[in-house]
Amino acid sequence: MKKKIVAVLTAGCMALSLAACGSGETSQGENEKEKITFVLDWTPNTNHTGLYVAQEKGYFEDEGLEVEIVQPPEDGADALVASGKAQFGISFQDTMAPGVVGEDALPTTAVAAVVQHNTSGIISRKGEGMDTPKGLEGKKYATWDAPIEKAMMENVVEADGGDFSKVELIPSTVTDEVSALESKSVDAIWIFYAWAGVATEVAGLETDYFAFKDINPAFDYYTPVIIGNNEFLEKEPETAKKFLSAVKKGYEDAIEDPDGAAEILCEAAPELDQELVKASQEYLKDQYIADADRWGYIDPDRWNLFYNWLNENGLTENEIPENTGFSNEYLPE
Incomplete structure (x- = not known):
């Protein structure tokens, strides 16, 4: 829903984004990194800072991963992750709702909360x-x-x-x-x-x-979340855990040093307003984890409460069973 206001990317950007999307297959060479494509929901902003920090500080590399962060095509991150052309991306619990169950269900799962509460x-x-x-x-x-x-x-x-x-x-x-x-x-x-x-x-x-x-x-539902492709999660669970371990470190660093994290984001996306990024980062440092025990955790009760509300008000074509569409099993302890 939030992504209805999407400017159409140029054909060149589309081509670059899609060309960057790998299949996620494990590299065979001993020293080669396993390639992961992560698709954003929009242009880079402070919701994404932990990813850029993990990239800049070598946390992905430490896990044996080569991660490409790309901007979304016109039909958004969900479709690209569902197709398997990207292994992970950014979505939202409310926009996921129509595709969680039913004949047209998208093969994606929310695997981490970027921020703990709906801001x-x-x-x-x-x-x-x-x-x-x-x-x-x-x-x-x-x-x-x-x-x-x-x-x-x-x-x-x-x-x-x-x-x-x-x-x-x-x-x-x-x-x-x-x-x-x-x-x-x-x-x-x-x-x-x-x-x-x-x-x-x-x-x-x-x-x-x-x-x-x-x-x-x-x-107070989860928005935004990191989603993963279901086939990839099933076939490569350890890789998914390595990826989220690196991302978690990136967001923890953004909490501990918001100014430093803001600088990393601005270096990755120099078109951003530095004053806004720093102020936004200062706000989000208290929101990434908030009152949760750890970054990324999705509270089943709160997840279910929102989808139950949708069910009760007839806002989905198919009723969404509890504990559908998310998993905490790939998060590091």
Whole structure:
């Protein structure tokens, strides 16, 4: 759902990305590295920092891996991982939902939580009454027109005593949240605070904000997550564990030294705004693990709570059984 706002990559970038995607087969040479392709969900940002830290510090190499990090094709990371052209990628529990079960189920599994809690919510200009969901009545909300998105919005607005039918839904064309709010082309936007929320702070724009998880516990789902290709996970479980061991070290380093990690990300993606990256990294250092025992752990109760909510509200074509779509077995202790 979050990825509906995807700019179409150029044909050249598409070709490079797909050419970089290996089959994941084990190298036979004694000194050769096993090749892994990891596909992002979007352009590089602080959700991805641990990957770049692991790359820069040689953690993948230490595990005998050669990892290529690529940007997604137009149809996204999920399709590329499902096809086996990439072994791992970034997805989200909500966007995974339609493909978790059924005839058209995608052969992917969430194997690690990038951040422990849902840091998304609704941002608006400060002082205009949208600090709570009911305040969205009569205001312009930029929607992706996705069923799960709108059901969640309706749930939080009506839980706050509001009437969702009074919220003005306009098609989202937002690519820059600061500009969109300042120009008043839109009043409220669904964001991930670690990037777009922090961007408003860096820009000096005063805002109001409420988080979905603070209103309905079912909305404290996992977003984003690292997904793996099921066939690869089954055939190469030890390689998957080595990969996640290196990634875990990368994210732990980003927690311990957010400034240093931000510098590594900016070196890998020099087009990024360094001030924003450093501020975002400072925010995320407390979110990667938060109150969990270790990085990457997916709490079955919280995973199931969200999918049960989808089931109860008829938001998936097929009912999703509990403990479907994720696994903690590849995570290092």
